[in-house]
Amino acid sequence: MASELSHLTSSLASALSNLPAPKKIPDGERMQLLGIINKLQEALEPPQLPLQRFCFSHYGIAVIRIAQGMGIFEAFIESQGQEIPLEELSSKILHEEPANDVAERIMRFLSTQNIFKQTTSGSYKPLPLAMVLGNGSPPGDMIKHLWEFPVILMVTAKLFDYFERNDYKSPDDSNHAPFQLAYNTDSHYFEWLSQNSDKQQVFNSVMTQSQQYRGEDWFEIYPVEERLRASPDQVLLVDIGGGVGHDITAFQKRFPSLPGRLILQDLPQVINTIKEPLPEGIAAIGHNMFDKQPIDGALAYYMRTVLHDFPDKQALDALARIRDAMTEDSVLLIHEHTMPDGPDVPSIAATLDIHMMEMFASLERTENEWVALLTTAGLRVVNVWNEDSFGQSTALFEARLNRV
Numbered sequence: 001m002a003s004e005l006s007h008l009t010s011s012l013a014s015a016l017s018n019l020p021a022p023k024k025i026p027d028g029e030r031m032q033l034l035g036i037i038n039k040l041q042e043a044l045e046p047p048q049l050p051l052q053r054f055c056f057s058h059y060g061i062a063v064i065r066i067a068q069g070m071g072i073f074e075a076f077i078e079s080q081g082q083e084i085p086l087e088e089l090s091s092k093i094l095h096e097e098p099a100n101d102v103a104e105r106i107m108r109f110l111s112t113q114n115i116f117k118q119t120t121s122g123s124y125k126p127l128p129l130a131m132v133l134g135n136g137s138p139p140g141d142m143i144k145h146l147w148e149f150p151v152i153l154m155v156t157a158k159l160f161d162y163f164e165r166n167d168y169k170s171p172d173d174s175n176h177a178p179f180q181l182a183y184n185t186d187s188h189y190f191e192w193l194s195q196n197s198d199k200q201q202v203f204n205s206v207m208t209q210s211q212q213y214r215g216e217d218w219f220e221i222y223p224v225e226e227r228l229r230a231s232p233d234q235v236l237l238v239d240i241g242g243g244v245g246h247d248i249t250a251f252q253k254r255f256p257s258l259p260g261r262l263i264l265q266d267l268p269q270v271i272n273t274i275k276e277p278l279p280e281g282i283a284a285i286g287h288n289m290f291d292k293q294p295i296d297g298a299l300a301y302y303m304r305t306v307l308h309d310f311p312d313k314q315a316l317d318a319l320a321r322i323r324d325a326m327t328e329d330s331v332l333l334i335h336e337h338t339m340p341d342g343p344d345v346p347s348i349a350a351t352l353d354i355h356m357m358e359m360f361a362s363l364e365r366t367e368n369e370w371v372a373l374l375t376t377a378g379l380r381v382v383n384v385w386n387e388d389s390f391g392q393s394t395a396l397f398e399a400r401l402n403r404v
Contacts, residue, residue: 022128028388031388058153059109060113061153063106063109063110063113064110064115064133066106067106067110067133068133068134070093070102070103070106071092071093072089072093072103072106072107072110073130073131073133073134074134075089075092075093076126076130076131077131077134081125081126081131082125083119083123083124083125084123084124085121085122085123086103086104086107086122086123086124089103089107089124090103107124110130111124114127114129115127115129115130115133116130152355152358152359154182154183155178155179155182155183155358155359156358157182158178158181158182159178159358161181162178162181162358165181170357170361170363171311171357171361172311172312172313172361173311173313173314173361174188174189174309174310174311174314174360174361174362175187175188176361177189177357177358177359177360177361178357178358178359178361179192179358179359179360189359189360190267193269194267194269200269200270200273216387217247217250217251217254218247218302218304218333218335218396219250219251219254219255220254221385221387221396222333222385222396222398224255224258225255225258227331228258228260228299228300228331229259229299230258230259230260230299231259231260232259232260233261234259234260234261234297234298234299235260235261235262235263235295235297235298235299236258236259236260236261236262236298236299236300237251237260237262237263237298237299237300237301237302238263238265238293238295238298238300238301238302239251239262239263239264239265239302239303239304240265240266240287240289240301240302240303240306240322241265241266241289241303241304241306242264242265242266242302242304243266243270244266244270244271244273244274245264245274245278245282245284247302247304248262248263248264248282249278249279249282252279252281252282253279260299261281261283262281262282262283263282263283263284263285263295263298264278264282264283264284264285265284265285265286265287265289265295266284266286266287267286267287267288268286268287269286270286271284271285271286272286289306289318289321289322290314290317290318290321291321292321292324292325293321293322293324293325295325296325296327297325297326297327297329297330298325298326298330299329299330299331300330300331300332300333301322301325301326301330301331301332301333302332302333302335303332303333303334303335304335304336305335305336305337306318307319307334307336307373308336308337308356308362308363308364308365309356309359309360309362310360310362311360311361311362311363312373312376315362315373315377316373316376316377319332319373319374319377319378319379320377320378323377323378323379323401326400326401327401328400328401328403330400330401331398331399331400332374332379332397332398332399332400333396333397333398333399334370334374334396334397334399335394335395335396335397336365336370336394336395336397337349337352337364337365337392337393337394338364338365338366338367338370338386338393338394338395339353339363339364339365339366339369339393340366340393341366341367341368346392346393348392349364349392349393352364352392367384367386367395370395370397371384371397374397374399375402378401378402379399379400379401379402380399380400380401380402381397381398381399382398382399382400383397383398384396384397384398
C-alpha cells in the first residue's frame with residue numbers, strides 16, 4: 001500500500017510539473033481534470049478537514065475585503081506582480097505603526113488561501129488571483145458586492161430562522177423570501193436596492209463587469225441573420241432587464257447593418273445610472289417588466305438571467321406581459337442558467353440555487369422546468385441551444401406564441 005501511494009504521489013507530482021500553461025488548457029479538459037482532482041481530494045480527506053472548511057469558510061471573503069480596504073492588492077498591482085517584503089508593503093498601504101502587525105496577519109491568512117505565496121525572506125509574491133482582486137476588477141467588485149452592502153451574508157445568516165418559522169417549506173413569493181426576514185422589510189430586493197444608491201451602483205458594476213466570465217453571447221449561438229429580419233421602422237430587438245446595455249451594445253457592434261430599432265429596458269433606477277450615451281440606434285427605456293410591455297410587435301424580445309430571479313408566480317406575470325405584446329412573427333429568447341439533471345451537479349449550480357432561494361424565493365431551473373414554465377405562459381419552445389462555461393450550464397430558449 002505504501003509503495004502504491006508513493007507511486008501515485010510521484011505520478012501526480014510529475015503531472016503537475018508538466019502541466020501546460022493554464023491559459024492554454026481548453027475549458028472542457030480543464031473542467032474534466034478539476035473533476036478528477038475533486039474526486040481524489042474527496043477520497044483522501046478525513047471528515048474533519050471539510051468540516052473545518054464549512055465552519056470557517058466565511059473568513060475568506062471577510063479577510064479579502066479587509067485587504068482591499070488596506071490597499072494590499074493595489075500595492076501588488078502597482079508593482080506589476082513583483083515580490084514585496086512585508087515592511088515595504090506596510091509602508092505602502094498604511095502609515096500608522098500598527099499596520100505592520102495587521103498586514104502580517106492578513107498576508108499570512110491570504111497565503112494559506114493560495115492568493116499570495118510567502119517566501120523564506122519574509123516577502124510575499126502575488127499569485128494570479130491576487131492580481132484580479134484590485135478595485136474596479138470584476139472579482140474585486142464582486143467581493144464589495146458581497147461585503148460592502150452585506151446583503152447576502154446577513155440573509156444567509158437568517159436562513160435557518162426562516163425555515164424554522166416556515167416549516168422548512170421552500171419560499172415561493174419573491175416578496176416573502178429570507179431576504180425580507182433578514183432586513184425586516186416588505187420591499188422586494190430590487191426595490192430595496194433602488195433606495196440605496198451606493199449599493200445599486202456596486203450591483204450594476206458587478207453585473208456589467210461579470211459578463212466577461214459568462215459563456216458565449218446569445219447572438220453567437222442563435223442564427224441572427226437568418227431569423228431576425230426586420231424592416232427599418234420596426235423594432236428589431238427589445239432587451240428586457242438588460243442592465244446598462246452591455247448585451248444590446250455588443251449585439252449592435254456584432255451586427256451593425258441589421259435594419260430595425262434596438263430597445264434597452266430595465267428599471268428606471270438602473271437606466272438612470274447609465275453615464276455614457278448609448279450608441280446611436282439604441283434607445284433606453286425605464287420599464288418594470290410586470291407592467292404592460294410598451295413595445296408591441298417587436299421581432300425579438302430577449303432576457304438574459306432575468307427570470308431566474310423570480311419564482312414561477314412572478315415569472316409567469318412577467319411572461320404574460322411579453323406574450324401580450326408579441327405577434328405571430330415575434331420570438332422570445334430566454335438565455336438562462338440550467339440546473340443539470342442527474343447526480344453530477346456542479347457545486348456552483350447548487351450554490352446559485354440556494355442563493356436564488358434566499359434572495360428571491362426563486363430557483364435554478366432544469367431545462368425541462370424552463371420549458372414547462374414557458375409552456376404554462378402560453379408560449380411554444382421551438383429550439384433550445386445548450387452550452388457549458390466553467391461548470392455552469394446555460395441554455396438559450398427560442399419561444400413563439402402558442403396559438404391553439
